[in-house]
Amino acid sequence: MTGFFLRWLLAFALLAASFNPTGYSYYGWAREAFDSELPMVVLAGLLLLVGYIIYLRATLRSIGAMGMVLVLAIAAALVWVLHDRGLLVLREGAARVWLGLGILSLVLGIGLSWSHVRRRISGQSDMDDVGD
Template identity: 45%
Template sequence: MAVTAFHWTNFLIRLVVAFVLVFATYNPSGHSWVHWFIESTNKLDPMIILSAVILIIGWAIYLRATARSLGFFGSLLVVALFGSLIWAMIFYGWLSLDNPSILGHVALALLSLLLAVGISWSHIRRRITGQIDVDDVETDI
């Protein structure tokens, strides 16, 4: 029987994995797969290719789950919410445009949060509303 309980720890695990995925792919600090690839003299290094495949698998899982659970409109709403949040942080002086690295980190953190919410949304929605999402239906023919 499948485990149906969903707790904050489940969300936090998904959030941490999303952070690792996003920040391992690219981050403003210069320590990411993108920087590694750009600075590499051998673009066909097996470790670069292997890590790229692993990252692509992670992105595919998170993006597919987010697209299926939130949909285009839901994802657009979350992006609008986060964009408004960044705008408010800049407007009220909590975030400065003078340091693009900090702005980049905030944007990547919010992208990680979007992916974590997206991959967890069916569980969150069930906890909030009591409704179950059913995307795939098995039929016996």
Template identity: 55%
Template sequence: MGFVIRWVFAFVLLAATYNPTEWNFVRWSAANAETNLSMTVLFGLVLLVGYIIYLRATLRSIGIFGMVLILAVVGTVLWVLYDQGIVNLDDPTLNTWIALAALSVVLAIGLSWSIVRRKLTGQTDVDDIDE
């Protein structure tokens, strides 16, 4: 259940930033930056904090290579689904949602990897204390 919660939060973070609907930060800030600059900056900083948390944890646990590997696996699953006729990639809106789901899976795995590794191997990841 913990992984699902991390995935949902990653998906919400990405979808809140941009999605094909009109309900996202990019479109809202473009329309309201002049009249609500303080709110735009506040929401942008809140999103930035979320990205820093997810990206830092992901980079520390699986690194760039792990992120690319997970994206490759997700992309290959999509390729198989497309080849089997299960998914049609002609719709740009669907493609955007698929990209959001794929990126959120990468972030969720990155945030969860230390927990999975500890359960599988019994080894604990310890951060440097000098930071």
């Protein structure tokens, strides 16, 4: 279980490092430093891109696009229920952004962890395609 939370936390860190409402993110920094520090902006962007490729490729291989949509739909329905019951109030834009980052990181965390979950449930290991 701690492995899943670590993968989820790393996915959240990747997303929050890219964009968040505080302004302390790649997006905020790149907008200000684009003209003066273009090489650093490009390098940091490429490093973030590598992180996204790792997470997205693993997620697509493990749960697929339909699985990603299903996890997003379940999370959206849960947010809807919590909001409908008055347990979740989303008046501020920043709260909605953080919630969105949390949900997207949940999708990526589940995608990266799904092979481990499947192996524990079924006792079978997933193998990558030999041709890749």
